[in-house]
Amino acid sequence: MVCGGATILPRPGPLARGPAVVHYRRGVNVLPGLAVLRSYQRGWWRPDLVAGATVGAMLVPQSMAYAELAGLPPVHGFYAVLVPLVVYALVGTSRHLGVGPEPGTAILAATGVGAIASGDPARYVVLMAALALLVGAIAVLGAVARLGFVASVLSKPVLVGYITGVGLTLLSSQVAAFSGVPITADRFFPRVLQLAQGLGSVHLPTLAVGAGSLAVVLVLRTVAPRVPGALVAVGAATVVVALLPDGAGVPLVGEVPQGLPVPALPLVGAGDLVALLPVAAGIVLVGFTDNVLTARSVAARQGYRVDPNQELLALGLTNLSSGLTQGFPVSSSASRTAVPAALGSRTQVVSLTAAVLVAATLLFLGPALGQVPRAALAAVVVAAAIAIIDVPGYRSLWRVSRSEALLAGVAALGVIVADVLVGVLVAVGLSVLVALARMARPHDAVLGDRPDLDGWVEVETDPRARVEPGLLVYRFDAPLFFLNAERFRSRVLATLEANPGEEEWLVLDLEGVGDLDATALDELGDLVEALRTEGLQRVAVARGNAKVLDRLRRVGLLAPEGPLHPYATINAAVRAFRAARDAR
Template identity: 40%
Template structure:
């Protein structure tokens, strides 16, 4: 029984936390849960509109995502639910396949969400949580900024009162410019009022649920003045009650058609959730398990699809509300899910009057603040290359769309990784007066090197894809050392791994240098190197006999060898500089 419980708790860490729940946390979690509901209801409805779903689907997705993540996730603060990036990507992927809002569109979307969940579960099984580390900060900034532009342009038609049928960012901009004369003024007025209220509450009443209050106020205006009869589009009837459970049907055609889109959504969903979860885990002093959270997002997406919802991720705004209101455990998600269920049962009638322009205003407002100008400024100050990398990804989203931009982002990440490891820095080391240790000549102008010896640091593992570069740099440095060079000492501390190709590269370099009268020596990792050679039965004497525990020890040995050489030259005896003893 104990083993079974251990397995269950390992699979569902949230269940363990809820079973051992402390009553003292309830009052904090209750306040935080109700605060999350006040944000999740309007945002869920707005994101359903963004994804091309009925309003209730956003609430179904929110409710099921919260419950699933509370059971299977490792973060105490993260709130799962509809997310601007995943919703925008879902709509972009499906709009060429069916008319948005049609039964076919909804069927495709449910299948895509289910497939995203399966991919997340498979990625967790393969322990691919490390993928979150592959999308660097500049790439994510560029990608999210591109999504922000896409969201803003995609919702302008709702604010202006006419449909926008184009899918690409550039095409949408052109279509909106052509249709400006068709602007519906009452709808525009509602949108402007929504914006004014959102910004006023942000600055004067920041603790209030601005999106919820704006929708309530504008819905009341529509109901009081019959604005829906004057052409102001509203949400309309929202089905009351909870949805029926159903297992999505996925055909081979759906898998073939949706595979790349599902992979892209799964990657962005996971990466975004991990950025949020890690930030709040660090703030609150605990660790999260990326592989476990991959499985939790998979379960949340599958649960969402089975109730007619759509793809979800970690919701940064709702997570921030949870943390700000003092939420302590996964119970916040359970309380919030119950609150959304009550809203579906009791509050669907008032929801019907909420104007579409209010939803559009909330989404454009979200897109404006999703655009991270502060981080762009920081990138410009820290590293111009990283700044332009973010712009390349943003342009990729604008020109080719979000799904293709995901592939571009992954490709850029891999190229960056290969660039850093295949062409690592090779530093020549020397002494600096007044500073302990040895330092790179590229970092200090006053570095002094010793005649006859060059000490090097190869800042990467020595493996198959950088072994040719290692040979090239070693021979170039030997050439630069001139005829007086006798020793090259390679610092092995940064070389965390040497594969077979790297070993043969060292052997070839050692033999080539020996022909020039130069000896290749090694400092650091002497035990590891000896064990590596002995464990494989390799008899490569020049390596085994030329290792020193530190660079200082190698430098001392060179001085002694040089001194012995001078003495032997004076007495006419033969010398061997490789054997200082």
């Protein structure tokens, strides 16, 4: 296996929890999944095949439902999952991630493509495939540039808000198919208004099929989570509607073409690609973040690691394969990831098994799929929407930080008031603003001596901390750069002014200052000059890393040429202060 430019080689011998514990050597990152398959053990076949059959059963109704959510004929849902399952099994580093169509990605894609397709169904299909290729290209380029760190761009509050907004948007998007009420609006609140105005036109058989299917999915999710509830619900609804006279007028999926997809490049112009670029970037950001978070959560419990850069490459290659086979953008599903892990699966043989079942469905079950009620597929989407509306997440945020809970609410409103793409931009913008605000006004503290701990602690939080007369030890907990350099200078001066006594020495604890830029160096030089006029005898810097000390030395701020005296530890600086005081 390969992770971040290092080949991960399995150690020989049986293992209790999964494929071998790994070690690293430098190598070329090509097909990490093959290393796991090479070390495959006979005892893994049964749990992998059972989990693969279960995931395949989940994928059949979900692929159809999410294709319709994306504005495409249901068969394109199978096209979007068949080859990506195989590709991820070879390229991905997660042994459980359930790649394929996902409702948030589908609705985000539909928002972007619908705006430029001009109501032409054939053009819509081609643009969807082109969008998947564009998503894949961006992700592959990002992996080559080693941009896997972007998985942390969306903070938890913003991600909770974004996902909740997507869930509410999904709910509103299925009102027409679920109830038979004609809905023409494309936003959450207008859809709710049209539903309220059209309650008299509810088609009761359609509503009964939708509500019954939803009840089956939700009940099985609670009492038998390993059972593919969506497949059971859709199958039961199909049988019930088929037994009713003329199907009681419940709309059906209609003809589903049989056969495997034929690879082809979508014929689109450069202008179309430019128009799709913002949508593709948003899908990459949201899809990759979701993939990494989902994969890491399962990997941590199963005892292996996931490499973000390799996952970014995997996202790119799965989307390229989807676009080449007439699919649409894909990412991953939390439910299709959790189920195989719960069933004891060990490897991505799960995905290969699911791919075989999807292929068999395409080849042999086309006529049966055409008899599926659209209301049942709408119920599958509604069940997914209910699952991703993160009420516990809001409760957790509210307990920890009211401001972060409010931030999550703003992100959700950005999605449901405007559209999903705007919601992505709002989410990213809010995450960046929050990060900048925290870096601009980081935590700082005056430190005091705790001899019983042999260390220095914050005076404000520890009443037993002792302040050395004539000495101020100050800590700034962030890299020093243009955004907070002036605040650092003003905080040091304000702290000296507020601190009782005549300070002779100032010790700047630089443990939290991992780096500093040119602006910070200028501010630090001005601070030293200001302190010199205040009569301070010495400014010391303690626990600075090599990079920080080197930059201070380059601009002439570090002793012996400069005014800042470096010490390896706070205690070393304090001993020097005491020795100088005793020598007077």
